[in-house]
Amino acid sequence: MIQKRPNPDLKGGLLALLQALGIHLAFAGLLLVSSWNWQAFEAPEVAVRVSLVDMGPTVAERERAEREAERRAQLEAEREAEEAARRAAEREAAERARREAERQAQAQAQREAEQARQREQARLEREAARQAAEERARQEAQARERELAEIRAQREAAQKAREAEEAALEALAQERLAKEAERREREAAERLRLANEQARADARRATLREEYILTIQELIRRNWTRPPTTAPGMTCTLRVVQIPGGEIISSELVSPCNADPATRRSIETAINRVDTLPYRGYESVFEREIEFGFRYDG
């Protein structure tokens, strides 16, 4: 993968080299300026020493002094020459050191530049690899998507086809059912109408009869004041005859009846209190004879 890559960092490397050179030149300039300043300060020191030599009092002394001074001057000259040589050597050493430093700095800069270049290159390589991976993933996803879309499309098409088929079948079935129902309905219509008519009449009578019974039941129950002496387990039947209009014309307790006299009396009183049974509205379910089963379970 690296071999295939075109050389993208040639321009970058040149740029780094120029930058390194610039930095070194700047350093060299700085060094030059600092050595100038230093020599400028040396000059006044020499002038002060010369004025001290001119203050001798006698000739001998002056001669001795002159010789001494000559010797000293010679020594001084020697020393100065020595000093100059030393300074020159120092300057040369400094220059060598400077050069060495410059060289080392340059080498360092070069190393750093090389490292930077290598890091950059690695980064670029990673980036390139990432991009390549992304691209590959993207392409793969696209491929999958295309494939899925195709499957979906196929499925949809199949579904549509099936639905259409089913719809067609359903429509067909519906049609058949509708036709069947219609036919049945048509066939049963007459019979049904007749049956309904009959059932309605029966039901009307049945519910009315039920209501009739419940009404009478509640009426008698409410009017039966049962004495506290009634023993649990008491059962007695009272047969009542009524005439249209509901008027009770006779009532009698049917044997056997296990009620005590007070309870028997209370049962008869219940019927006598009521006197007339419900009639209006119940004409069609009227019963001439009714048996009332009086019961107390305790």
Added chain:
Amino acid sequence: MSLKEKLSLDFVTTVKAIGWILVMGWLGTAPAHAQLRIEIVDGVEGATPVAVVPFVWAASQQAPATGVADVVAANLARTGLFEAIPRSQLIERPTEPQDVGFGAWRLVGADYLIMGRVVDAPDGPGLEIEYHLVDVNAETAVLSQALPVRPGGLRFGAHRVSDAIYEALMGVPGAFATRIAYVVVQDSGTDDEVFELIVADADGFNPQAVVRNSEPIMSPAWSPDGRQIAYVSFATGRSNIIVQDLYTGQNRVVSSSRGINGAPAFSPDGRFLAVSLSRGGSPDIWLIDLETNDRRQLTRHWSINTEPVWSKDGEVIYFTSDRAGRPQIYSIGRDGAGLARLTFEGEYNSRASVGLDDRFLALVHSPGNNDFRIGIYDRETERLRVLSDGRMDESPSFAPNGSMILYARRDNGRGELAAVSADGRVRQRLVNSEGDVREPAWSPLLR
């Protein structure tokens, strides 16, 4: 309904029925002839509403403050079986059934109407009570009678009227014209303390002292004919059982053994007394033959055995014993065989009184909280029901028709008479004289 009425009704019925059948036949929709049966379950339990119209006073003597109607109404109401309609709602004052406007009485809600008048006895002194019991709903007279009463006996006459009405409506004799006996202590707890054996009407009126003594009198018991009372007297300083004739005033000591002589009870045939005698040991039940004076020991136990009462057939004796630690009711055959414990409910059951038959026993019951109340024990269901509401109720005694129970209750440390209906619905204090009342006993039915 007379035969004539019935025939005429039947005729009307027949004509109407034929007409109806013709009509239905003409319509062509005659209903099926299934017998219609309607079940009526439970009804509404309640007292029968009765209107007692004040009796008209038509006698020559002064009318008493309390009329016959008042006595009758109070008697009926006390049983809990009847409810007297308040006088303010008595809209008419008929004295004869033919004067009754039935519709109006139906509106008032009366099932029965009682009316009448008091007149001079047609022959000799005394009065006569004419009375009628009318069925308002059936619009018929149930009872129409004239009852002669002795001079001064109007109130007892009213009790007899009550009895007749009760029997006509309930099918069992009333127990209003009966007596009660009880002990009253005058100046109780003082040196002047006096004990009296009192006999009064069943409603507590007309109290009369039969015996009076400064020493205690206890445990009065009626003979089955209502002529004699056996009781315990300490007149000699120790207990004796005495039988006193109420009519002649004669009395005799029937037991004065060493130790306790207590709790006499006449056998149903009147020949024997069941008693509790200790004879120096612990009290046991004994039988004393009043004719031969023979005595036979029924129980033999170191515990206390007392308060014997006889079953209705005289074959079994119920008594109180603490042989199981606390007082409970036991039974034993009159031959001393078949001992059995009857009560198990509560911590304390004593002093049984037998109802109309042996099914119900009235007793003093305590659940164990130091309240003593009157209970009724149903031997058939083995259930005990508390009837009274006092804290120190004692000595229950069934009315001879089983409708009510008389007992003594304590009020402010003083005993007084109270009655409760056998169903527990009506409780009433009975009027009585001053003093501390104890140990009431209801007489048998008097003839």
